[in-house]
Structures are given as structure tokens and as C-alpha cells.
Amino acid sequence: MLSLVLQGIRTRWVTFAGSFVALALGVGIVATTGMALAATFDAPHRGPERFAAAPVLVRGEDRLRVDTPIGVRTQKLTDPRPVPAELAAALARLGRTAQDRTFPVSAGNTVLDGGGHSNAGNGGGGHRGGGERPEIVGHPWPVAAATPYRLTSGRAPAAAGEVVVTAGDDSGVRTGDRITVTTPAGSGSRTVVGTVRPAGFESAVFFTAAEAARISPGIDAVVVHADPAAVRAVVGEDSGLAVLTGDDRRRADPDPDRDAEALVSVNALLGTAAGITAFVSVSVVASTFSYGVAQRRREFGLLRTAGATPGQVRRLVYAEAVLVGVLASAAGCRLGLLGAPRLASWMAGEGIAPRWFAIGDQSWPLHTAFWTGLAVALAGAVTAAHRAGRTGPVEALRESAVDSASMPLSRVLLGAAVLLTGAVVVAVALVQDPGGVLRRKTYLTQPMLLIVGLALFAPVLVRPVTRFLTWLPARLPGATGVLARENASAGLRRTAAVAAPVLVTVALAASLMGTTATHDPARAAEGRAPGTPPIRGPAVGAKPSHAPRVPHPAPGAGASWAPPPTPRGPGPAEARAQVTADFVVPADGEHASLSPRFVERARHIPGAAISASRSTTVTVLEEGTALVRSEARAVDPADAAAVSALPVVAGRFADLDDGGIVVNEEWLTTTIGERVGVWLGDGRKVTLRVVAVLSTGTGNNGVYLTPHNAAGAGIDRIDVGVRGGTDRSAVAEALYAAGRATGTDVLTTAQWVRAGHPPTGGSTRLGLLMILAIALVYTGIALANTQVMATADRVRDLAVLRLAGATKAQVLRVVGVEALAVVAVGAVLGAAVAALNLLGVRTALGLLGVGSGVVVPWAVIGLVVVASAALAVVFAVLPARLALRTRPVDLAGTRA
Known part of the structure; x- marks a missing residue:
């Protein structure tokens, strides 16, 4: 049999060469994408970054843990609790402490260097990727001792108008420069009195401890130089705070899950690519193999005429398929070994994957590709071999001239x-x-x-x-x-x-x-309320709540940068239908809040209907085993009703109060008046009454709460409507003036929808x-x-x-x-x-x-x-x- 197989391959080498090339290439593609996919399963291990020099760190718990019949279920919290001032004072009695506060900062047209650290390709979670710069945040200077930041020039800030900034060798920022800085407390000119080396995970601006406390009163974390056991004893077990030491300190890093989250989209892309390329290769290889066998019907007819049995013909075809399949699959695996690193390098270079993305040492993709190739080779020969084996000699010779269009x-x-x-x-x-x-x-x-x-x-x-x-x-x-x-x-x-x-x-x-x-x-289709003409204001930006900025230039300030968007909530068509406001003012950044000064000025604009809202989350335990987190927005129902038209299918949105919740049709509990237990964004568990139900639509049409249940989240969006009988141009001008004065972008609703759903x-x-x-x-x-x-x-x-x-x-x-x-x-x-x-x-x-x-x-x-x-x-x-x-x-x- 083997000699007959080798003789057939030598005689019809073109047919076998074609099958070999098709199969080898198919296996190579499957191996390449499979090895790249395998590399996305494990993110690189990183130790603590920001608080690497902190012996003990106390901060709000960032994970919700719930005991269920099938084990402990966890869910990430979006609004960890701040450290109470009384506890911070008690910790200070144990040893030296430093209080950390983190808040968004815009540095005008000044480019601060975050180290060019690329964390992700196109993943979510607010991390930077594809070569983009990390977002700019503010901290108090005393906490810098617990971080990698060290002065490279100048001195520490000593007065309210002084700052230290991250600056690389080519950043252009020098000690003594005057820069315009915008914080949640407002904008102002500051003097750079010192610079620090970029740490890679953020671009930082350091203020004095007193100035940072004025800008952001809440204490995000406390660095404690004391025995961890003593710190835990002071903090207590049910405080909702975490005591972090060792590798656990990474949980306090900016976006600690960024590496894993960066691989989510890469995994999805490569999984899709592997599936589609495997499908393409299997389809084409099977067709090529089947055709290669069909080409030899005359040869099989001659073998039958010479006395070969149907079983012998089938075994001959299978033996040839196994021989070609083994050789081609091995060659394809070799192609995969060569192609996978090049694919990973290209993806990292194009920003599809993180810059650190590389092929690991997993071998299972090669095994999978090899056996898949062999199986495809055999599958491509099965039908033709079975048909050749059961066709009579004379019929086979006659059938070789013209193919029949009949199907079994x-x-x-x-x-x-x-x-x-x-x-x-x-x-x-x-x-x-x-x-x-x-x-x-x-x-x-x-x-x-x-x-x-x-x-x-x-x-x-x-x-x-x-x-x-x-x-x-x-x-x-x-x-x-x-x-x-x-x-x-x-x-x-x-x-x-x-x-x-x-x-x-x-x-x-x-x-x-x-x-x-x-x-x-x-x-991306634009939309606005019927009969509402567009407003053309001075220097109108175009960003949603989480989009890149095109800002209103404040006096003395230039453009600033914000992270790319992660779209949430309903789709654009629903957003246009639900948001009836004339203007939408979003915060600058995923976790940022609007300036209190802007909010106050907007509330006092004559003829403007204002709805200030906050982004948060709620988590519910479904069927006793699954923790499901939903995006939520905290609003005042009376204010929201003036600028929105939510798709209520049951109940009344106006009945929303501090003990109520508005859910959508995807929730298991949708009966009006029924009570449901939920965990808020800071981990607190409350029982709320369902007062209204929204349709699901193309988006999630999340959950609505009152600000009382917003877990301390700040105002990150204002919807502004123009009341009847009021001059829209006057409202618009006052709104734009407030935006320019506070460095806040003001968008028309159409601009907000368009920018939020590119x-x-x-x-x-x-x-x-x-x-x-x-x-x-x-x-x-x-x-x-x-x-x-x-x-x-x-x-x-x-x-x-x-x-x-x-x-x-x-x-x-x-x-x-x-x-x-x-x-x-x-x-x-x-x-x-x-x-x-x-x-x-x-x-x-x-x-x-x-x-x-x-x-x-x-x-x-x-x-x-x-x-x-x-x-x-x-x-x-x-x-x-x-x-x-x-x-x-x-x-x-x-x-x-």
C-alpha cells in the first residue's frame, strides 16, 4: 500500500503539491492566530506601581464580595468609600502618615509627560493605549514619598500657587514656567517650582497638602508607616475600608486591571480572527482536497478494473490523505511559529494590542492546528473516497468525462x-x-x-x-x-x-x-427636537462625557486632553429621543466631575431648566448566584423630567425618591412596588422599591436613582433646556460664558450624541x-x-x-x-x-x-x-x- 501511495504521489505530484500547499497554509494561519490568541489569556504580572514605597496603605474597599451557595462572588466597585477624617487622625497616632487625594487636572496647552507608557490597544476601562498619553491627575506633594516620583529639578511646592509636574527630557516644561491649571475647584495660573521623572502610569501635578485638600476634600487613601496588624485593628473589619500591603498595594494603582482589560478586546479580535480564518481555511482546504481526489476518478476506475476492491480504493485515498496531511500540518505549524511573533509585533505597532504584547511559550495552539489540519485532510477525502469506492469500473470511466449535477x-x-x-x-x-x-x-x-x-x-x-x-x-x-x-x-x-x-x-x-x-x-445620524434650530456658539467643543476634548479656551489656557470614550447606555437614536435638552455639558474624563463653579453659575442662568446628574453603578444578586452590575444615573426626578423623555413602560418616573429605583426590562424584578436589594457603587447594601420600568432598546437604558444613593459620586453631566418664552440665544451665551470661565465644554445635544457614538x-x-x-x-x-x-x-x-x-x-x-x-x-x-x-x-x-x-x-x-x-x-x-x-x-x- 505504501509503495502504491508513493507512486501515486510521484505520478500526480501537481495535485498533491496543490493539496499540500493549501493545507500547510491553512494550518499555518490557524497556528499563527491560535498562538496569538493564547498570548492574550495571561496578562504580565506587575508589582505595585504608584504606592511601591508605601509600607501600609488604607483605602476604600474596591471589591464587593458576596457569599452565595456556590461560593464567594466578587464585583468591582466604581465608587470606593473615602477614608473618614477621624480614622485618618487615629492612624496618624500609630506613626507617620500621608494623605492621598486624586482629582482630574487640565494643564492648558502644556504637554505633561506620563512616560509614554502604553497600557492597551483598544480596551476599555479608561486606560490609555496605542501610544496615547496617560490622563493628568492631581495629588498632594507629601504622598510623593510613597510613590516612584522623585525631584529631578527645583523644590517641593510650599504655597498655593506652586506645583510640581511630571516632565521628561523633551517635554518642554521647566522649573519657573507659568502654566494654566484647571481643577474641579476652578482655573488659575500656577508656577512650576519642581519637576519629577515620569512614572509611566499617569501624568501628575503635585500641589501642597492644604491646596489639594481644598480642591478635593475627600481622603482617597492614607499611607501609614506602622505595623500592619496595628493598622488593621484601628480600621476594623466592617468599615468598608481595605488595608493593603505587599502585592495587594497594586489595587490602589491607577486602573490596576488595565493589563487584563487591555487584552479583552485583543482576545475578542483574535478569537474572531482565529474562528474566521479557521473557517476559511477548512472550507478551502476541504474543497481543494475533495477536488484533488475527484481528479483521479479515472485512475480509481482503472484500479477497480484491475481488481481492486472498494475498501482498497478507500484505504488508498485515506493513506494518501494521512501522508499529505501529516507533512503539510507539520509544515503549517512551522509557518505558525514564524508568523505568530510577526503578527503580534504588527498588532502592537498599530495600537491594536498593547506594546508589551508578545507570543508566549504555549504549545497547545500548535497541537490544535496540527490535528485540525490532519482532520481536514481526512474529511476532504472522505466523501470522494466513499464515492470512488462504491462506483463500478465502467461507470467510473464513463463518469470522468462530465461531472454530474446530481446530489446524494x-x-x-x-x-x-x-x-x-x-x-x-x-x-x-x-x-x-x-x-x-x-x-x-x-x-x-x-x-x-x-x-x-x-x-x-x-x-x-x-x-x-x-x-x-x-x-x-x-x-x-x-x-x-x-x-x-x-x-x-x-x-x-x-x-x-x-x-x-x-x-x-x-x-x-x-x-x-x-x-x-x-x-x-x-x-451617527444627527437629531434634535422638532422645530429646534441649531445654536452656533463661540468655540463650541464636541465631546461626550468620555470623549477626547475640543475645549472652550479659557483665558490663558489652550487645549487639554481627555481619555477616549467607552460608550455606555442607550444607542444614539434612543439618546436623541430620550434627551430633550438643548445642551449637554459632560465632565472631562471618565471619572471626572464638573466644576462646582460651573454648576453654580448654570443653575442661576435665567430661563434655563437644569438637570444635574451623577454616574454610578448598582449591583444585584440574581437567582442567588450571579452578581450583575448595571450602570446607573443619579438624578432629581423633577429636574430630569424637564429635559428628558425616558421610555417608561410601567410605573411613574416622577415617583422616584430616596427609597426608590427605576430599572429596565432586563431586570428580574420588574413589578412596581416590589422591593429589591442592591449594592451601591461604594459597596453599601440597601433595599429599594421599584417605582418605574424602562424599555431595554438597543442600549441598556440603565438604572436611575436619586443623588442620595449615588455613593458620593460627583456631578458629571448637566442637561440644559430652554424654558418656553425664553430667548435661546441668551441662555446659550450665558452657558458658553460659564464654560469659558471654568474651562468646561458646552455641547448641543446633537453634538453630544454624534461625538458619543462615532x-x-x-x-x-x-x-x-x-x-x-x-x-x-x-x-x-x-x-x-x-x-x-x-x-x-x-x-x-x-x-x-x-x-x-x-x-x-x-x-x-x-x-x-x-x-x-x-x-x-x-x-x-x-x-x-x-x-x-x-x-x-x-x-x-x-x-x-x-x-x-x-x-x-x-x-x-x-x-x-x-x-x-x-x-x-x-x-x-x-x-x-x-x-x-x-x-x-x-x-x-x-x-x-
């Missing part, structure tokens, strides 16, 4: 089941949760079922599609169109094998990019393009590989054309036109898959009340089709041209 019942049933499953999944989602259709995991994976379904029906679809597409060329003068049509229609397996990679790539490209392009207009872009779009690029490269190589296999199998047909009187140019023209026709078949089938997928997306948007037409990414589809056509033509014509160098009489005697 098993394939019909499987294809129908796959297509029906895809349709049912979408239909159920549209009925139960239209928003689920718009989720990335859904629209990335949904096309796969349709692709598989159409691929299974290829024998009955390829011929009619080919004849339809070649109807016009076949009627043009000359025989080129007719021959191309008949050749493509007769060689169904060859046509399907060449069209398969085109189908997969066109379907994925159109579905992925088309879905995001269709979704973006719905997200179209898909940046690393997200780059990630999708990376996935498509991998698929396109693999498709291109597989397409070229399959065309070489197909053309090498047709040398006798080419010789017959030459003997019939066709010139070399005419033969090559027929081969090229046929290649174009086959690519067109794949493109049409792929477009059909994309059309069905985009139809589901459009229907989901319609059910959600969002008007948006389907946006077809013609440029991406055109690029894929043109590239596929070019490759198909080149790698069909070149082998044919080489074959035509031999005399037609010699080629005519060649048997495939």
Missing part, C-alpha cells in the same frame, strides 16, 4: 439543515432580541452557516449560475464564450473548487464591512481589515493553487483545441475567460450570502425604529473580486501557456 440525499438534507438553521437563528433573534442581530459576534458568525449551506448545494447551483453569467459572452462572435461556458458547466467540481475561495471571501468582506457600514449611519473606526476597523486581509491572502494563494491543479489536469483538452485548429492565443483566451466566469460564479454566490446577512441587519434596525438604508461596501467587494479575477486568470493562463509548448499530438495522448 444525505448532502441535500445536510445542506437544507444548515441553511434552515441559519434562517431560524436570524428569525428567532429578530423576534426575541433584534439588538442581538447587531452584535459583533452575531454578524461575524452568521454568514458562515449560509456559506456552508450554499457550498453544500454547489453541484446544483454552479451550473445554472454559470450559464446565466455566460449567456451574453456565449452569444458574442467567436467560439470563446461558448467554449468557456461549456467547459465551466461540464467541470462542475473544478468550477466549484475555484469558486469556493471567492465565495467565502466575498461573503465575509461584504457581510463584515457592509454590516458596520449599515450600522454606522444609524449610530462610526466604527480606528482599531475596530483595522481589526476587521486584518481579518479580511488574512482571508484574502489565503484565498488568493488557494485560488492560484487550485487553478494550477485544474489547468494541469486539462492538458489533453487544450491539445484537442489546438488540433481542432485553435491558435495558442485563442486557447489561452478561452482559459482566461473561463477563469473569469468561474470567479464571477463565486462572487455571485458570495454576494447572495452577504445580501441575506445584510437583510437581517436592516430588518433588525427597522424593528428597533432606526431608519437606515443598507450600505454596500462596493470598494471592498470590488477589490476582492478584482484581485481574485487577476489571480485566477494569471494562474490559469501561465500553466496553460507552459503546457502549449509541447506539440498538440503529444499532449492529445496524455491521460489525466
Whole structure:
């Protein structure tokens, strides 16, 4: 058997080489993405950063821990409690202490150096990434002794108008400079009396202890130089405060989970890329292997004629598949070892992944890729081997001339089941949760079922599609169109094998990019209350509550920087419908608060309806085992009613009081008047009464509380409406003047919605393009590989054309036109898959009340089709041209 296998490989080396290349490349891609994915499972271990020199640290507990029947469940708290002043005084009696306060700072147009530390790619959590600078925060100078900060020039601040700043060698900030600093207490000019080396995790401005206490009265943490046991005894067990020593001090670092959070989005991207590339490679490899086996039907017929049994034929095919599969899978694993570090380096360089992202020493992705490749090789040979084994000798010889378009019942049933499953999944989602259709995991994976379904029906679809597409060329003068049509229609397996990679790539490209392009207009569409003209104010910025700033220049100040957004709450269409205010004033930064001076001035603007609100969270224990955290907004119900129109489906929003809560339909407790136990953002547990229920919509339409239950969160957003009979221009001018005086941005509602829900872009779009690029490269190589296999199998047909009187140019023209026709078949089938997928997306948007037409990414589809056509033509014509160098009489005697 082994000698027969080796003889067959040597005789038909082109077919086996094509299968080898396709499988090796597929395994290489799976191994590369798998190793990169494995590297996202563990973030690098880091010790304490900010309080590395603090022996003991006391701060508010940042984790909620709840005992459940299945163990302790934890959830992160967004608003840790401040350290009481009485406790800080008691701790001072144990030894030397330093009180820490952290508050947002804007340094005008001065660029402070945070060390260029890149923490993340496109993850959430407020961390910086992709080369962006850390946010600027303020601290009291006495706490610097417990941190990595040390003076590199100047001295410590001694008066209210003096500061120490982080400054690198090229920052441009020097001792003696005057800079404009904006804090929650207001703006003012300060003198830089000293500089410190950047620590990497933040850009810091240090004030005197008294000035920091005036700006931020709450004590965030206390550094204690005393025995930890004595500190714990003073703090107590049920105080809601944590005593941190050793590695636990990392919990007090800015965004201590940033490394793990930075990998969340990278993990999701690579998981999607691995899934899609595995799907593409498996689909194309299976098609290539199946075609390679189908090419040898005449050989199998001869073996049957010579007396080989069906079992012997099948074992021969399986032995060849195992041999090629083992060698190709091993080569693919080697490609993965070479490609994975390059992929990780590219992702880090483009800001998709953190700069420290690197491939680890995990070996399981290689094992997975190897055995997947071997399984695909065997799977690609199963159907053809079974068919070859049960076909009679004479029938096999006769069948080798023209492929039959008939399908076995098993394939019909499987294809129908796959297509029906895809349709049912979408239909159920549209009925139960239209928003689920718009989720990335859904629209990335949904096309796969349709692709598989159409691929299974290829024998009955390829011929009619080919004849339809070649109807016009076949009627043009000359025989080129007719021959191309008949050749493509007769060689169904060859046509399907060449069209398969085109189908997969066109379907994925159109579905992925088309879905995001269709979704973006719905997200980014502007909107304002009917009959409300836009207000054009001086130097209006454009940022949401967590977006990059385009600020109002305060006197003597320039632009400042804030972290990129992490969108929360309802989608843009819902935001436009729910927020009826004329202006929205968001805080500058994820954890920042608005200036009290601005809030006070805004409240006294004549004719303005003001609703000041706070961001917080509530956590509920569902079904006794799951801690579920929800975003919440603390508002005064009377003020909120004047500037909003919330989608209440039960109860009355006006009934909200300190003992009440407004929930949405996703909560388990939605009965008006029923009481529910929740933990607030600082960990306190309270029991509140459900007073109203909101619809869910495309966003989460979070929870509403009163400021009494806001866990000490500061005001981070003001919605401003203009009362009836009031001059809007006068209100706008007063609002803009308050913003300029306090360094606060004032946005129209349309600007706030638009800036808060930008179209898909940046690393997200780059990630999708990376996935498509991998698929396109693999498709291109597989397409070229399959065309070489197909053309090498047709040398006798080419010789017959030459003997019939066709010139070399005419033969090559027929081969090229046929290649174009086959690519067109794949493109049409792929477009059909994309059309069905985009139809589901459009229907989901319609059910959600969002008007948006389907946006077809013609440029991406055109690029894929043109590239596929070019490759198909080149790698069909070149082998044919080489074959035509031999005399037609010699080629005519060649048997495939």
C-alpha cells in the first residue's frame, strides 16, 4: 500500500503539491492566530506601581464580595468609600502618615509627560493605549514619598500657587514656567517650582497638602508607616475600608486591571480572527482536497478494473490523505511559529494590542492546528473516497468525462439543515432580541452557516449560475464564450473548487464591512427636537462625557486632553429621543466631575431648566448566584423630567425618591412596588422599591436613582433646556460664558450624541481589515493553487483545441475567460450570502425604529473580486501557456 501511495504521489505530484500547499497554509494561519490568541489569556504580572514605597496603605474597599451557595462572588466597585477624617487622625497616632487625594487636572496647552507608557490597544476601562498619553491627575506633594516620583529639578511646592509636574527630557516644561491649571475647584495660573521623572502610569501635578485638600476634600487613601496588624485593628473589619500591603498595594494603582482589560478586546479580535480564518481555511482546504481526489476518478476506475476492491480504493485515498496531511500540518505549524511573533509585533505597532504584547511559550495552539489540519485532510477525502469506492469500473470511466449535477440525499438534507438553521437563528433573534442581530459576534458568525449551506448545494447551483453569467459572452462572435461556458458547466467540481475561495471571501468582506457600514449611519445620524434650530456658539467643543476634548479656551489656557470614550447606555437614536435638552455639558474624563463653579453659575442662568446628574453603578444578586452590575444615573426626578423623555413602560418616573429605583426590562424584578436589594457603587447594601420600568432598546437604558444613593459620586453631566418664552440665544451665551470661565465644554445635544457614538473606526476597523486581509491572502494563494491543479489536469483538452485548429492565443483566451466566469460564479454566490446577512441587519434596525438604508461596501467587494479575477486568470493562463509548448499530438495522448 505504501509503495502504491508513493507512486501515486510521484505520478500526480501537481495535485498533491496543490493539496499540500493549501493545507500547510491553512494550518499555518490557524497556528499563527491560535498562538496569538493564547498570548492574550495571561496578562504580565506587575508589582505595585504608584504606592511601591508605601509600607501600609488604607483605602476604600474596591471589591464587593458576596457569599452565595456556590461560593464567594466578587464585583468591582466604581465608587470606593473615602477614608473618614477621624480614622485618618487615629492612624496618624500609630506613626507617620500621608494623605492621598486624586482629582482630574487640565494643564492648558502644556504637554505633561506620563512616560509614554502604553497600557492597551483598544480596551476599555479608561486606560490609555496605542501610544496615547496617560490622563493628568492631581495629588498632594507629601504622598510623593510613597510613590516612584522623585525631584529631578527645583523644590517641593510650599504655597498655593506652586506645583510640581511630571516632565521628561523633551517635554518642554521647566522649573519657573507659568502654566494654566484647571481643577474641579476652578482655573488659575500656577508656577512650576519642581519637576519629577515620569512614572509611566499617569501624568501628575503635585500641589501642597492644604491646596489639594481644598480642591478635593475627600481622603482617597492614607499611607501609614506602622505595623500592619496595628493598622488593621484601628480600621476594623466592617468599615468598608481595605488595608493593603505587599502585592495587594497594586489595587490602589491607577486602573490596576488595565493589563487584563487591555487584552479583552485583543482576545475578542483574535478569537474572531482565529474562528474566521479557521473557517476559511477548512472550507478551502476541504474543497481543494475533495477536488484533488475527484481528479483521479479515472485512475480509481482503472484500479477497480484491475481488481481492486472498494475498501482498497478507500484505504488508498485515506493513506494518501494521512501522508499529505501529516507533512503539510507539520509544515503549517512551522509557518505558525514564524508568523505568530510577526503578527503580534504588527498588532502592537498599530495600537491594536498593547506594546508589551508578545507570543508566549504555549504549545497547545500548535497541537490544535496540527490535528485540525490532519482532520481536514481526512474529511476532504472522505466523501470522494466513499464515492470512488462504491462506483463500478465502467461507470467510473464513463463518469470522468462530465461531472454530474446530481446530489446524494444525505448532502441535500445536510445542506437544507444548515441553511434552515441559519434562517431560524436570524428569525428567532429578530423576534426575541433584534439588538442581538447587531452584535459583533452575531454578524461575524452568521454568514458562515449560509456559506456552508450554499457550498453544500454547489453541484446544483454552479451550473445554472454559470450559464446565466455566460449567456451574453456565449452569444458574442467567436467560439470563446461558448467554449468557456461549456467547459465551466461540464467541470462542475473544478468550477466549484475555484469558486469556493471567492465565495467565502466575498461573503465575509461584504457581510463584515457592509454590516458596520449599515450600522454606522444609524449610530451617527444627527437629531434634535422638532422645530429646534441649531445654536452656533463661540468655540463650541464636541465631546461626550468620555470623549477626547475640543475645549472652550479659557483665558490663558489652550487645549487639554481627555481619555477616549467607552460608550455606555442607550444607542444614539434612543439618546436623541430620550434627551430633550438643548445642551449637554459632560465632565472631562471618565471619572471626572464638573466644576462646582460651573454648576453654580448654570443653575442661576435665567430661563434655563437644569438637570444635574451623577454616574454610578448598582449591583444585584440574581437567582442567588450571579452578581450583575448595571450602570446607573443619579438624578432629581423633577429636574430630569424637564429635559428628558425616558421610555417608561410601567410605573411613574416622577415617583422616584430616596427609597426608590427605576430599572429596565432586563431586570428580574420588574413589578412596581416590589422591593429589591442592591449594592451601591461604594459597596453599601440597601433595599429599594421599584417605582418605574424602562424599555431595554438597543442600549441598556440603565438604572436611575436619586443623588442620595449615588455613593458620593460627583456631578458629571448637566442637561440644559430652554424654558418656553425664553430667548435661546441668551441662555446659550450665558452657558458658553460659564464654560469659558471654568474651562468646561458646552455641547448641543446633537453634538453630544454624534461625538458619543462615532462610526466604527480606528482599531475596530483595522481589526476587521486584518481579518479580511488574512482571508484574502489565503484565498488568493488557494485560488492560484487550485487553478494550477485544474489547468494541469486539462492538458489533453487544450491539445484537442489546438488540433481542432485553435491558435495558442485563442486557447489561452478561452482559459482566461473561463477563469473569469468561474470567479464571477463565486462572487455571485458570495454576494447572495452577504445580501441575506445584510437583510437581517436592516430588518433588525427597522424593528428597533432606526431608519437606515443598507450600505454596500462596493470598494471592498470590488477589490476582492478584482484581485481574485487577476489571480485566477494569471494562474490559469501561465500553466496553460507552459503546457502549449509541447506539440498538440503529444499532449492529445496524455491521460489525466
